[in-house]
Amino acid sequence: MNALLLSALWGVVMMFSSFLVKEKSAIRNMAVAGLVLLLLVNILEMNGKVFFDINTRGMIYFDRFSLLFNSIAFISTFIYFILSAKDMEKVGDNYAEYFALIFFILCGITLVTSFKSLLILFLGIEIISIPLYILTGSDKRNLKSNEAALKYFLMGSFSTGLMLMGIALIYGAKGTFMTFVPPATVKEAAQATPASALLIAGMILLLFSMSFKVSAAPFHFWTPDVYDGAPSVFTSFMATIVKAAVFASFIRLFNDAFGAEKSQWQLLVAIITAATLFIGNITAVFQQSVKRMLAYSSISQAGFMLFALYAMNGDGKEGLILYATAYSLATIGVFAVLIKLKDFSFEGFNGLSKNQPILAATTTIFLLSLAGIPLTAGFLSKFYMLKAAMETGQNLWLVIFAVLMAAVSVYYYFRVIQAMYFKDGDVSPDLTVSPAFKTILVFLAVLVILLGIFPGLLLNWYYF
């Protein structure tokens, strides 16, 4: 509750700072300060200190899972801000507004990780989506950015329409917007009623629209164009923090609302998972631009995160927390380096190790983590996901398929490493990076390795 109110308020503060504060560095510092404050109050709430007591009639409920997820989102955004906030200046004139929109998105994220009512889910998803449409099209003079924004807006609103239709059908079946209604009597709990067709139809519509939002195949078609067309700084944000948060809400929705109908959707989710892994990885192999490759890689990583949904057990939830963190940190790091380069193709990375050895080394660690090489966070998070899927004891082909696809992913991640270390070239000779930028990158890389060795550093927060 603390973070929810503060993020909305800070969004308004950033909005006003656009005409009250002139210096760009002051605006940036304000945004970073706001984020630190946000993180602080969220951690205080994890320790039981709630500043506001608002009666939401049970529509919002902050539990351990949602609070931890919010903390991860705020930490990732914090790292993202100090790495890439300076590069937002190049996008356009409305510097303070970009931060305001990001704070509003964070407000939406706190909603979707903590909803107990389908209405709040809808509200949160919209609060996330609308600022994202604007951020996608923020490079107003660029035709590709405009095209991406329009595409994203049209497809996004269509999928939101599907979601609303699903919510309406579920309301028709259950008579309430609440995701979980405890049975009134013991007798009622004992007799299992078969799920009505109305409920199943609504559930499938919700499954489709949420799959769209996390860009799972076959609803992924918008992803490459939007991620490619949007300004790189904002692609970094929406491919990581937003995607992870929507996954958290996906899990929460299916755990609370459709936990009883697991047998109905499990095979469907398995098929979506397999399709996402296949399309994401195979198409990424053929890409010539690293930015577009990262867009497809985000689809394939979404495939792995879908395992948490498929398994829907304790290990799956733990795995999702770890996976979201590992994926967000690594991708933010790769994007931060990518933004600094002029040429987004694989050739653009040629010979980076000679010019900027630290940048090349840290990027290598991030890519290794994304590929799931041992000793990095990416490996353990993939391991947790597959373990959770094994525990269900069904559809073992899916696990084998995922391992094969992870092997395919090594190919396109290593192409970047190969370009950096084994190809000659003189990329961006005028490339200048501040020592602070390098320090944070190294810190991020250390974090990725630390989580790969001691996942308990993060997962213990889930329980204590």
Added chain:
Amino acid sequence: MVLTHLLGPKRKTTDKLQTFASGIETHGDARHPMAIKYFLTAILFVLFDVEVIFFYPYAVNFKGLGWEGFFAVLLFVAFFLCGFIYIIKKGALKWED
């Protein structure tokens, strides 16, 4: 209806066949490019129009919601006022450049 349509006299003049635009003479077709200012004003109008629409259900339930509802609506209006100050300060409603 079909009969009157068939039997009735038809006198087509260029004035009659024009698109009806509130009695004003038409300027080109709908694909005519217009200044973005019109769209901005229109969309801002819609925004504040919707705000007012929200008062209707509140007015109906005014007594039932009591002070708690009053503060909720006050908060809603305060947030909207923030947006209003923002668009004025940003010069979104300035017509002349």
